[in-house]
Amino acid sequence: MYGMVNMAIEQMVVGKFGEDTWKKIKDKAGVSDVTFITMQSYDDKITYALVRAASEILNIEGAELLEKFGEYWILHTANAGYGDMLKMGGDNLPDFLKNLDMLHFKVGAIMPQLVPPSFEVKDVTAKSLTLLYRSKRDGFVPMVIGLVKGLGLRFNTPCSVTYIKFEEEEFAHCFKVNW
Ligand code: HEM
Known part of the structure; x- marks a missing residue:
């Protein structure tokens, strides 16, 4: 990475x-x-x-550390170093999550060896959505939970993120996000 x-x-x-x-x-x-x-x-x-x-x-625990790290990354690192990029992603949680692939695509233009994750947003309601996370890497599920919680705080919509078993695809993970 x-x-x-x-x-x-x-x-x-x-x-x-x-x-x-x-x-x-x-x-x-x-x-x-x-x-x-x-x-x-x-x-x-x-x-x-x-x-x-x-x-x-x-x-x-490794998982707890990765979750904390994800949240920290949004609230401190990204905010300080990648503010303009974050602004491009949108000003509310569902829009931002929908734009994650576009955001990483833009990052890929300046970081050619990037192996980005991919996200899909489904079942959006006024208070919840389903998020699919696809990755070539193992072990970053807890970091995604922290990242999404950090985004919730950034947009003043604190959220819970629940991991849901998803067996339809080998490299996909599913989360229910409620705010
Ligand atoms: C300004 C915003 C962002 C930038 C510049 C950025 C950039 C990056 C970079 C450079 C990597 C490393 C990948 C590599 O080296 O191959 C990465 C990985 C990752 N990003 Fe982002 N990112 C941003 C926002 C986000 C957000 C908001 C999420 C929220 C879910 C996210 C989720 C991930 C995940 C889960 C990984 C790594 C694990 C994997 O490969 O599955 N990123 N990102």
Whole structure:
């Protein structure tokens, strides 16, 4: 994944637990010598190793960490660094979720090695929708939950996100979003 993601993990850990803790996490993940750069693509193994090491050192379940990270990313990282892009995605939760593929498509224009996820919005009502998430990667379901909750807070429509078993497609995940 692009350095942007690893750097956001770094920002969150340093902000909440300090530089020393981040150094320990990098050591444990075996990447003590790596300095992350936004526009460089890194092996996904590094991101997984960082999450695993952070989970062990901070004593927080990996899934919980990824959810917190997703929320943090929307409310802090994206807001500060990618404000214009976020504005392009829309000004309410359903519209924004519908525009996620367009947003990643635009990101792909400047990050050619991007392997973006894909999202589909269905069954929209005044207070809920169904979200399908398709990905070439494993393990990011909790991060999607945090990202969507973060978006809910961004648009002043705090929401609950429930994972729903979806067996119709191998690489698709389904969520019910209520606000
Ligand atoms: C300004 C807004 C955004 C930018 C610039 C952005 C950019 C990126 C980048 C660079 C990656 C790494 C992919 C790679 O390196 O191959 C990524 C992955 C991802 N993004 Fe976004 N993104 C944005 C908003 C969002 C939002 C709002 C969501 C909400 C659900 C989201 C969901 C994901 C997920 C789940 C992944 C990674 C996991 C996977 O591959 O399944 N992104 N994004």
